[in-house]
Amino acid sequence: MAKKGLQTTDKDIINLSKIVGEKSILYKQPDLLAYDCDGFTIHKHLPKAVVFPNTTEEVAEIVKYCDANHLPFLARGAGTGLSGGAIPLNGEVIISLVKMKRLLSVDLENRRAVVEPGFVNLKLTNSISNKGYYYAPDPSSQYACTIGGNVAENAGGAHCLKYGVTTNHILGLEVVMPNGEIIEISTNGVPDAPGYDLLGLLTGSEGTLGIVTKITVRILKNPEAKQTVLAYFDNVADGSQVVSDIVSSGIVPAALEMMDKTAIEGVEAAAFPVGHPKDIEALLLIEVDGISAGIEEQINQILEVCNKRNVREVKVAQSEEERGRWWANRKTGFGAMGAISPDYLVQDGVIPRSKLPEVLAKINKISDDSGLRIANIFHAGDGNLHPLVLFDAGKPGEIEKALEAGSACLQVCADVGGTITGEHGVGIEKREEMRFVFTDREIMAQTDIREVFNPKNLLNAGKLFPTPGRCAEVKKELKEAKTS
């Protein structure tokens, strides 16, 4: 695998390799092909090169080089994103941050840890769990996804209902700006710094404002107790109603997840089945945690609510092992769709909880109209839907149909007063759908903000906002191209 010397005359490759070393740059076609998409596979594009810096300084130097030579560039972690945020649409130089994967410090007293962006989400919890602590945001891809990527996408997860999404757990950032300058935002980890909330702005900016190279995160003490309930329903409306009932009863579950019949078919056909009945219409996975006193009472209340709404069967996990199996089944749900469909496209709409039955019925209708199956696995507690449109990219016209169906699902969410993404980001996938929730002026206000940070738009261009943008933006880009 170690190749002797670079086999290219491309001056950019040669110069970039001087920054990171010859072994830390990829530029040959087969290698690049492995980077032509992320977890969103509908758009594919080859990068110019992939570089693997080891330090913030190397990142800054790469960025300076790209900036000076008008090379588009973007940052990538594990490439598990579901909206295409790490796809090199413009033949970018990909700055892969996976080698920057150190856990720099853990400060239990102040409940914070400092990690590099390539550090894998679940590894943080694994590194501190023996001391009784954990990192709360738990996207389903947490086995593989990086915390840097989580910051870019403001990732959520099953337990965000009670604990909040990534942005609620970020205390400080070190960022390489699109011109190569290194800045620090509250790296001392003291929350609520005066002035504008730059942490909030950077978190969820989908890699369009800067490249995060160091992250101070909040860590939490493990809850004293935890109980998990699994409930099966013969009817989606009953399941949906239970979701609303639980929350309105005053309980804040740590997680409140739902799967419909098609989704259950998928997870049961895949690698982590738990033996859910095949003929139920919906299941709920409900977890409560906190101090031991009171947990029992909450569980009883939940069981009561389920029984009142015609639950077919409801059970409490009897062991950590059983609880683990239920969660593995849920968390691998997206990948499990591979067992029943060659391709899938996952949507990420958010709706008011009370609209669940209505929206699920409409999504069913979209499925019928398009002729494509749609599975639903989602965070019911916070109204964050994940319709999974199942299709076969090998069949002519199916990609387009799937995209249309996905978009229609988001339109439904927007129409009932919801929005188009809860945790996966806009990326490439939902650029056009931004118009469902923002006017041109509102979009312009946001691209104006981007311009302050990323004036040349070399960093991850073409993501997050509809393209081509307004005439003004196009004209400006033309003008810039001329002057360069």
Place this chain on the structure above:
Amino acid sequence: MDVKNDPSCQIKGLGNYLWSDPPDAGKWADCVHCGLCLEACPTYEQTGQEQHSPRGRVHLIKSVAEGKLVVDENFADPVFVCLDCRACTTACPADVDVGGLIEEARGQVRQAMPLTGWKGAVSKTFLEGIFPHQNRLNSLGSLLKFYQKSGMQKVVRKTGLINIMPKHLVEMESIMPEIGTPVQKKYKDQEVIKAKGETKHEVSMLTGCIMDVMFSDINESTINVLTRNGNNVTIPKNQTCCGALHVHAGDRETGRELAKRNIEAFKDAEKVITNAAGCGCMLKEYPELFREDPEWHEKAEEFSKKVEDVSKYLYDTGYEKPKAELNKRITYHDACHLAHGQGIREEPRDLLINIPGVEMVHMPNSDRCCGSAGIYNITNPEMAGAVLESKMENVPDDVEMISMGNPGCMLQMAIGVEKYGRNQKIVHTVQLLDWAYQKEDGKERGK
């Protein structure tokens, strides 16, 4: 030019795969590119590069079929850097058979670009010249035995002759187990090795090529343990190397020939018992080799169903729990082809826990590859060394033995113990059981 390498006479290709038996589209159709396999992959862990990750490899393998890539050196690199450890199969939510795809892709690469140079020489000598031939293997064993007994080993080590050998071969030489008598030789005149006491089952045993030469004592232990538990053990004479090393290296043709010989050799067997994870996994996957040959595919299916690893076989059929105490602190290493390849994890641990006096110590990431991976540690020494280093970091300090169920792992882990100045003894699970029985019977053995 060798006719075998000319694709023009073949018609069963797929996209830029020009030879028959190409990677199976049905296998990659299950992959939705979610990336949950990344962290499971030892070569991704080492390189951080996605062409060296399961998802990346599947993507590239599919790309050749789609005509976006050709089978050349740049494609061969990611496909051959794979350890074929199958950890990705365990991690994958959709059960994508990455290992199968890798082996099929290697078959295409080897036909497009036959090996030359050092790797070609190793491959030709061992894969074609030695492993398939039991008598040559035995001669090699005798030669090694002579090397050890004659004092030549001492001469080589002392004179510095050893310094002119490549580094990884020096490492291998230093841990070479003491060569005993292969059971194939020892029991060659015995039709059936009779069960001790009442006969409950009839089993046939695959002796394995490396196992029987390098670790004949483990085969001996396996026979002891089986006969003690009411099994009549037959060692079919015409059996041969299982072909795993050939298939891993992309030589599927030889793999098929060996498979046919074994299927024939074991056609009367009720149960085929193996004590080598790599062999067991291969035997269970024989049908994969005959996707284009319905007649042999059926035979292979029938054969595969009879194959079982000795640990699972004992666990399933019930065995006598030893009574003597072996007061040892032991950790267990999951051989990839046992844990990921055959889903056997608890059974060997159960055998160990049930030996009185054994204290099991948990090894973190016990199912992470050790880097042996067939002859990978010979062909890719640098990566194998890096993978071994991570493995050794996980071996608990305070254990006396590391138990496992695969000869390749045993050699590799022994290199690890030697290289990192550790002092654990490397043992096979059935050896421990055998020693416990022997102690019970008043025969002290093992250390």
